[in-house]
Amino acid sequence: GAVVSQHPSRVICKSGTSVKIECRSLDFQATTMFWYRQFPKQSLMLMATSNEGSKATYEQGVEKDKFLINHASLTLSTLTVTSAHPEDSSFYICSARPGRAPVGYTFGSGTRLTVV
Amino acid sequence: AQKITQTQPGMFVQEKEAVTLDCTYDTSDPSYGLFWYKQPSSGEMIFLIYQGSYDQQNATEGRYSLNFQKARKSANLVISASQLGDSAMYFCAMSPTSTSGTYKYIFGTGTRLKVLA
Numbered sequence: 219g220a221v222v223s224q225h226p227s228r229v230i231c232k233s234g235t236s237v238k239i240e241c242r243s244l245d246f247q248a249t250t251m252f253w254y255r256q257f258p259k260q261s262l263m264l265m266a267t268s269n270e271g272s273k274a275t276y277e278q279g280v281e282k283d284k285f286l287i288n289h290a291s292l293t294l295s296t297l298t299v300t301s302a303h304p305e306d307s308s309f310y311i312c313s314a315r316p317g318r319a320p321v322g323y324t325f326g327s328g329t330r331l332t333v334v
Numbered sequence: 335a336q337k338i339t340q341t342q343p344g345m346f347v348q349e350k351e352a353v354t355l356d357c358t359y360d361t362s363d364p365s366y367g368l369f370w371y372k373q374p375s376s377g378e379m380i381f382l383i384y385q386g387s388y389d390q391q392n393a394t395e396g397r398y399s400l401n402f403q404k405a406r407k408s409a410n411l412v413i414s415a416s417q418l419g420d421s422a423m424y425f426c427a428m429s430p431t432s433t434s435g436t437y438k439y440i441f442g443t444g445t446r447l448k449v450l451a
Binding site: 263309313315323325327330 | 379383384
């Protein structure tokens with residue numbers, strides 16, 4: 219079945235540093251990927267839509283300069299949290315959809331980011 | 335504005351019994367999709383079932399079925415013969431149908447299901 223691989227699964231970084239999270243579609247091509255953020259015991263909030271070969275589309279209230287998204291190939295999208303602060307600590311998860319049929323999206327396993 | 339409402343923050347069910355997780359939605363889009371996902375404690379999101387707004391029949395996938403009542407704007411998930419492995423967080427999601435094939439989800443707040451032995 220379709221697999222989306224997300225790395226790292228957990229990362230701890232110091233305030234002020236940058237962290238890159240990778241999202242790869244392993245057995246299908248994904249022109250569009252989505253990045254979500256989930257606070258503890260809360261729902262997933264869409265941050266941005268990553269488009270292969272073009273700029274990402276950010277949701278209202280999401281800082282473009284803080285959350286840099288690059289979708290350089292049909293199988294890889296990256297989210298870089300720049301100048302991380304403790305309030306950026308969260309669970310980040312990406313998703314992509316194999317094929318065009320309206321079936322559910324495949325999600326990565328998520329990245330738990332802790333900024334200390 | 336689009337909105338998904340899950341009014342049950344937590345549910346308990348006895349093993350082997352059926353359970354219904356509620357989901358209501360609000361949208362002005364004429365065509366949309368409704369989805370249910372399962373999130374175990376490990377964090378990954380597992381797709382369970384999909385219902386299109388124009389589908390005449392309720393969707394079923396194994397032990398999962400979606401009780402779709404369009405007039406009431408509800409899309410409840412029914413899990414039959416609950417198993418201990420069903421214990422997880424369950425999210426209802428909605429997306430307007432897109433001609434480009436891109437579905438932009440709005441998620442509900444989730445229901446935590448605990449299956450009792």
